[in-house]
Amino acid sequence: MFTQTAYSGTSAEQYGLLAKQLDALLEGETNRVANLSNASALLNQFLETVNWVGFYVMEEGELVLGPFQGMPACVRIQVGKGVCGTAAADRKTIVVEDVHAFPGHIACDAASQSEIVVPLIKEDTVIGVLDIDSPVKNRFSDEDRAGIEKFAETLLKHL
Incomplete structure (x- = not known):
């Protein structure tokens, strides 16, 4: 059973607890939509100063667009286009401090x-990709990157 726990300790410890909560939340569930939905909700609840948390899944x-929390979003993104498509093409995490400075950024929410x-x-x-937007410039630190990558690794065990 999933229960909300107060997050304390270092950023790494908090992200570690978040990954454990995700693992417990998804235990025994095999439905991809349900697991992506709960993962986006959990991350949205955990992260401060974010305005969109969700997934894009690879299809053909x-x-x-997959499960998400936030404003309506772009439905389809070509691999290699925008931040999501570039991360998929390059197969690596991308942190963008200022989306307006990213060549080819696809603006779905003007607040991001x-x-x-x-x-x-x-x-x-x-x-697919896990995409998180913030209305604050330079919101995501190296600690966030490491913690969110750990969260994604935990999620992949359930997909």
Whole structure:
């Protein structure tokens, strides 16, 4: 059973607890939509100063909007386009301090100022991306990147 716990300790400890909560929350569930939905809700509840948390899933060679928390978003993103498509193409996490300075940024929510995108890679195949936006410039630190990547690794065990 999932229960909300107060987060304390270092950033790494808090992200460690978050990953454990995700693991417990998704234990025994095999439905991808349900697991992505709960993962986006958990991250949205945990992270401060974010305005969009969600997933794009790979379908027929392009990223298609999946479960998310936030304003309505772009439905399809070509691999290699925008932050999400670039992270999928490069197969690596991208942290953007100022989205307006990112060439080809796809603006779905005008309030977004910074972004982190983590590719979801299972059995050497990109199956989607985890995308998080913030209305604050330079919102995502190296500690956030490491913690969100750990969260994504935990999620991949359940997809």
